[in-house]
Amino acid sequence: MTSRCIPPLRLAFEAPTTFHFFGQVATIASILLALTLGMHYRHIQISLAATEASLAATHQAKLRESRRGEVAPELRIRTAEELAIANEVIRRLSLPWEDLFAALESSTDDDVVLIAIEPDADAGSVIIAAEARTSQAMMDYGQRLMGSARFGDVRIQNHQVQVQEPQKPIRFTIAARWLFHADTSKRQTGGGR
Structure with a gap:
């Protein structure tokens, strides 16, 4: 009776890396997306706050001028421009x-x-x-x-x-x-x- 040699069995106990790779890419992409959107949102908030502060200052100046009886034309133009900017910021923030x-x-x-x-x-x-x-x-x-x-x-x-x-x-x-x-x-x- 001849004996046959059975080749040694080699087992790989490592999990496939394909799933982990896409999971890591998805996690990194999600984090980058969240950071980008957060920075964009913060930029809009800062812009809105600056516009509101400027608008409040303009409003105060307008009140002072109206108490004197007359509003300067450049103040009217500046107020209209600031109102347009504020309305645009509000419109963008109100998007779904x-x-x-x-x-x-x-x-x-x-x-x-x-x-x-x-x-x-x-x-x-x-x-x-x-x-x-x-x-x-x-x-x-x-x-x-x-x-x-x-x-x-x-x-x-x-x-x-x-x-x-x-x-x-x-x-x-x-x-x-x-x-x-x-x-x-x-x-x-x-x-x-």
């Missing part, structure tokens, strides 16, 4: 930012990581940079955005396979119309509550 972020977050899944969001309230548009594990995940994400009530005219502008990265994710950009106008008019007239 939470709804935008909630719609973006609800459309993502484990296969898609948001990298950047560039909302343009004046144009009523948003550009979304993201990374997907597969082309199907990218297409599914676009479909989910199309199904959202917050976005219209959703289209993938470009995409590129990241061949230098081990998992070869697809980095892509989506442009969409940000549908917030009807919602803000309801809030201003009291119809949305």
Whole structure:
């Protein structure tokens, strides 16, 4: 009877790193996004506070001038400009930012990581940079955005396979119309509550 040698069995007790990689990328992207949005929000708050302070000073000067009986023309121009700036800041702060972020977050899944969001309230548009594990995940994400009530005219502008990265994710950009106008008019007239 001949004995056969069984080759030694080698077991790898390491967990696959694919899931952790995307989890880390998602965490970092979320932190960067939160920091960027926080800084933007803080900048708007500072701008609003400065505008309100300037407006209050102008109002006090206007009261002093009106007690004398006449308001200087340059003060009228300055007040009108400051009112326009204050109204613009208030308009931007009153946009439904939470709804935008909630719609973006609800459309993502484990296969898609948001990298950047560039909302343009004046144009009523948003550009979304993201990374997907597969082309199907990218297409599914676009479909989910199309199904959202917050976005219209959703289209993938470009995409590129990241061949230098081990998992070869697809980095892509989506442009969409940000549908917030009807919602803000309801809030201003009291119809949305």
